[in-house]
Amino acid sequence: MSSLKKLTQKRLFLPIFSMILVMLINVIYDIACGNMPLQFFVITIKNGVLYGRLIDVLNRGSEIAILAIGMTLVVSSSAGTDISVGSVMSLYAGVCCMILAGYGNVNVSSYAHPLLVGILGGLAVTTICGLFNGLLVAYLNIQPMVATLILWSAGRAIGLLLCNSQIVYVRVPSFQKIGAYTGIIPTPIIVAAICIAIAACVLKFTALGTYIQSVGINKKASRIAGFNSAKIILLTYIICGLCSGLAGMVATSRIYSADTNNIGLNMEMDAILSVALGGNSLGGGKFNLAGSIIGAYTIQAITTTLYALGVSSAQAPVFKAIVVILIVVIQAEPFKVYMKKLTAKRAQAKEAA
């Protein structure tokens, strides 16, 4: 009993619990349909690559997971959200594909410039976007949502201009590889894993995490204590821009084209939601990166579950909303207090009896 109590009090317990809850829906559905109960979790090798719903969740959730890294840091340091991430993803697509295809070309099967130039060019532009957002927030004290609103609307538009308002296809195998498979593993999973590993190492082995949290908790006090608060906030926005670029890289290579109208569309909402589902306060301060990452994969698990259940596309958003409400309520502080009171009452009743 006491070990269970310890477990439930761990910070990551609720995010993980929510994720298991979502996957449990699949198990129940499979039992109801007479399928194998754990069908959702089966991973096999088919056609030489990993195959299974769980792989789909990890693969498709890569973009949101990468975005969640940057979003968590931004939320923590500035108590605000970067709503430009989806649009900046699309800008990456525009820049990268324009460089690789050459301006004005719509459909190419060979590079106009080397692949690395395209990727680094795209990432450089998105990092500059992060720098721009950061300068507005950190040095001009503009509210994060207002500051990032500029690139939220402009990023996609610039991407469209770079591509002449058309979908630019780069049909070269090495470009597609980032969105396809490396060996038997989907490359997006590897990209996301590397990003998460780097972020985790930096936070664990440097004091950056502590700096960010202290700035988020009290900007003024941190400055008086000797931190350059503005610089730290700026840094988190730059990291967020870079993460948007990396997520854009995965999304672009997946469809080997710059579909600037659709890449990263509404993705900022998923990124913010994953931070919230991870048990982080959107009011800044303390953060838990692992929670956000789990939150990101939970969102993708919901989407994959809805497909697996065959919920019609018109009703899917409603189901998604219901699941999200449940998860958020479970994690809400008043709800936790209520549950504690309830268990305490029960214990009292037991004692009395």
Next chain:
Amino acid sequence: MNKKIIGVVACSAVAASMAIGASASDDLIKVGYAQVGHESDWRTANTQNYQDVFSEANGYELSFVDCDNDNAAQIEAVRNFINQELDYIVIAPIQSAGWDTVLQEAQDAGIPVIIADREIEASDDLYDAWVGTNTTNEGITAGNWLAENLDGKEANILVIEGSVGASAALGRSDGFNQVAAEHDEWTILDSQSGDFTQDGGQEVMESFIKSYEGQFNVVVCHNDNEAYGAMDAMDAAGITYGVDGDVTLISFDATHDGLQYTLDGKINCDVECNPIQAEVVAGVIQKMEAGEDYDKTTLVEDSAFVAPGIESEYATTMTDEILAGRAY
């Protein structure tokens, strides 16, 4: 003040020259076309088609106005047509509502109006004819082709729909379902939205493959982009499709890339939404001119294209020449 006077003089000079120009070509049929704009390759092809068909060599004088998706500008353009006393007015309406007044003006002036391409919300005695395409018919064409191709064989169908609520998605579903309802041997296993995007098509197909492994033999995608995504998903899972494959792939739009895949035998059938409508409009005008009976509504036939090696009464077999000769 001076500028105003110059303006008035210039305007009247233009008007006078237009009147002279008009009177000089009395034997030509004067047609005004108020086009939506030039937002897509499809629209550009439609404009080009009108300019080719209503040429002076064919006995027409075309007043063409590109309204650039501006509803007010389009109504103004139609008023100008009325003032210029053209013989016929063709409108591709930007908005479906708000046409009653200007249509009444045209009627009072005795100028026949033909609504083209899109639907209009006005009493049908205010205009004389409607010519256009119908997404429901595209769905029916796809269904008919599939019935012909399967020839009574069983079909287990997966549908990747377009964006929820989009008229093209609704029409294509509706038409295809009408045909499917006539075939007891057809089962629509599942239908999910891929949002008209390649990424959406790929994600939905990945899920379909897992849910209905080995159970489906037909995939219908509501546009070409979704079909590209579905093809990638099937490639990854080692499922073969197209002419030589296990799965029959049907798509809509017939864009250049889509038809290239059709030519390569990867898409079995690609149904087009036809921008080539001017010939039909010209046919209606000729009948009106001759005083013959004409149909109040005429549907432009959407063609469909099938991969080499397939013959069909509903579709044209794809060749290099067709692809090279496409207007868009």
